[in-house]
Amino acid sequence: MASTFSFDVVSDFDWQELVNAVDQTEREIKTRYDLKDTKTTVELTKEGLTIQTDSEFTLTAVHTILQQKAAKRQLSLKIFDYGAVETASGSRVKQVIQLRRGINPELAKEISKLIRTEFKKVQASIQGDTLRVTAKSKDDLQAVIQRLKGADYPVPLQFTNYR
Known part of the structure; x- marks a missing residue:
C-alpha cells in the first residue's frame, strides 16, 4: 500500500x-x-x-x-x-x-512552479491562501522544505500539518 x-x-x-x-x-x-x-x-x-x-x-x-x-x-x-x-x-x-498574512495567488503560483520544476516526484496544489505539498516520500518533502527555507520570499513561510 x-x-x-x-x-x-x-x-x-x-x-x-x-x-x-x-x-x-x-x-x-x-x-x-x-x-x-x-x-x-x-x-x-x-x-x-x-x-x-x-x-x-x-x-x-x-x-x-x-x-x-x-x-x-x-x-x-x-x-x-x-x-x-x-x-x-x-x-x-x-x-x-x-x-501580511496568507500567501497571495501570484506567490502561490510561483512557489508551486518552483516545486514542480525542481522536484519531479512532488505535487503542489493551491488551496486558498495556503499551499498543500504532497509526495510519496518524506525525504522529498524534507528537501522541499529546505529549498523553500533557503528561498527569499516577501512573506514569512511556515510549514504545518506535516503528515
Whole structure:
C-alpha cells in the first residue's frame, strides 16, 4: 500500500505576540527621553498599524523599536508592509503599516512552479491562501522544505500539518 505524505505552506504570525510587541513598543516610547514628548501613537487594528508622530526622524526610531520588539518575540519582520509616510495635522507625520498574512495567488503560483520544476516526484496544489505539498516520500518533502527555507520570499513561510 503506497501512502502519501503532505504538509501545508502557510504565511501567518502569532497575533498575541504582535499585540505584546506593540504594547512593549508603546511603553518604550513613553519612557525614552528622546521620544517622551513627541506625542507618538501606535494604533493596532486587524488590518495593520498606524503610527503618528512629530517627524520622520522619530518615525524611524519607532520603526527600530517595533522591529526589535517583534524580533525578540520571534515575529518575522516580513509581516510588516510599510506604507507611504503622509503628513498629518500640523507638522506631524503618519504612516500605515499593513500586516501580511496568507500567501497571495501570484506567490502561490510561483512557489508551486518552483516545486514542480525542481522536484519531479512532488505535487503542489493551491488551496486558498495556503499551499498543500504532497509526495510519496518524506525525504522529498524534507528537501522541499529546505529549498523553500533557503528561498527569499516577501512573506514569512511556515510549514504545518506535516503528515
